[in-house]
Amino acid sequence: MQVFKTFFKIAWSYKPGLFLYLGICAFMTFMVAAQFGNSEGEVKYGNESYHIAVVDKDHSTLSNAFVKYLKKQHTVEEKAYDKDLVKDLIYYTEISAYITIPDGFEKNHLEKNPLKVESLSDSGQAAGVFINIQLSSYLESVARFERAGFSLEDAVANTEKSVDFEEFVEIPGLEKENSHPNNSISISANGSKLYSLFLFLPYPVMTILLSCVLPVILVFREKEIRNRTSISAVSETACNIALAAGGAVVSLLVFLGLTIFTSCFLGEDVFHGKWAYAVLNLFLFTVVTAMLLILMDSFSFLGIRKAMDVLTNIIALGFSFLGGIFVPLSVLGNGVKTVGKFLPTYWYAVSLERIDAGKGFSELAGCFSMELLFGVVCLALGLAVVNLRKS
């Protein structure tokens, strides 16, 4: 009990860091909430013109008709770019999508495995979702007419008539609003707000636990303190349990604090299915971060306590950037994504995307498992290092 109580006394001495990161978190939450505060909580899309870059390698009737169709509403630039540059252009919103129509597209579009139109867009942004849906609905419409017996030319002509920007387009995972005067697509901001508010929470979780919990544990690991405690009437196991309990309580408080604070901005969406999954996702991430602390604690003999400020920034920022917390996953390069797959932040972001798209537990379980797997690996490595040091 003495170790447990002292844990909190020492933890309190790290309050400047705690308040700093809570302040950052609060600021980010307010910013995100303010962004969604317009138009009674809705962000509307449709009848919007976007800047799209198209590369037509097929130059066929179908591809020409498709480009013409896009030009009706959007500013289409027929120009090829380097893939990395495209990502930059999308990231800086200079273009909303980059579409490549492959050679042989028309020839194969009715086959079982047709050549796909490659679309590169920021699918995390509603504009990207909107353009992708336009693209697929146009091609599906042509295919439908052809299957009904129309020639390609007729199918294209009929599609031009039937698929119109003024027509309603249903976007899976997004709410529609039939009553909108322009019949434009109206994306309800409720789901996206939950996504945006919960997306950056791993950063405060990591920074608070790394800068306010781990240093406290490391204080008890200082050679002199550790020796003095281990020659006392308190066993080493009891001391470790007390430290673990202290860490767990602080982690739980951080999780609850962030959840309650964030949920205050969600209005009536709190306690709904998506919210519950998002909270579960955050809880799992908090558990995983606590397990990461155990791994780092096992390296206390390297004197990492002195480098905690640097380590906190490297780990929290590194995990956040590589895992798609600060930069949308769609914008990340394949190499970065490959690295990101080894990080819990990546699986947190993927889970949240799926939660936002209304997926059920069966489709989230894999991502949750991957998050937990990272924690289990950290725990196993940490225990292995401790045992190795003991032996």
Add this chain to the structure above:
Amino acid sequence: MSDTVVEIDHLVKRYKELIALDNFSLRIEKGEAFGLLGPNGSGKTTTINCLLSLLAYDNGEIKIFGERMTPNRLDIKKRIGVVSQNVAVFNELNVYENTDYFCGLYIKEKEKRKQYVEEALEFVGLLEFKKFYPKKLSGGLLRRLNIACGIAHKPELIIFDEPTVAVDPQSRNNILEGIAKLNENGATIIYTSHYMEEVERLCSKILIMDRGKRVAEGTSDELKSLLKNTENVIVTIRKLSEQSMEEIRALPHVYDVKYMNETLTIKCSGGKHNITHVAGYFSEHQMDYERIYSELPTLNDVFLEITGKELRDKE
């Protein structure tokens, strides 16, 4: 019931090829102030660490209060207090909180602990600094806090591992007085140091160790009696002939004479009036000298004679 508090039998501790403790044995009786004396690297701290089960050893046996000491013997640990060489306190806690933490590892009752903490702080003279944080304390006060943390739970056996390293003379004096008082109050003390003056002043029994081995053991006087050299007569004189040197060497009880940098060192073995004989020689030969004085041997001389090296590293 046996009065033996600590019993170490044929302790062997190896660090790969290096033998840190080589069949080392010692016995400490209740109420003793036991000095463990040796140069740096002689095995003092290794002995203490093995005693406290902080280090596993290769062979031998350690008994404290008549019971075999193992890492899980919390009942034995409860009766031991340790003041380590390096200050072991939390910089995040103030003086009172630090003492309360370490006392709380032994004493669960809140009221009793409060009383013990107050007493410990009063004992080391830190009561007026109880709200201070360690960073605000001077080196001497920090050492005193270290002692308060080690003794607050009123242990029967207190181990002081070089507690006065890098402490100013005044604080050192306070610390030594405090330790003597603890011993007077009934605590058994183990005091390790390479400062022979401290050990000589505090300890009723002294064990000299070197290279993990026991070299000699006894009271300060017993150890000094092992020496051939019982007195050094030192004379500061500008000029001295070879013939005079030979004549001084022939004086009663003199067994060695050295003249260097205008200082004549005359080593005597036995005898009571050696300085009078030497002074008489100079006045008889009408030789002028600047200064003459006598020095009694120290534990350092004992150590030097037994092992052939100094106790303290030459600075």
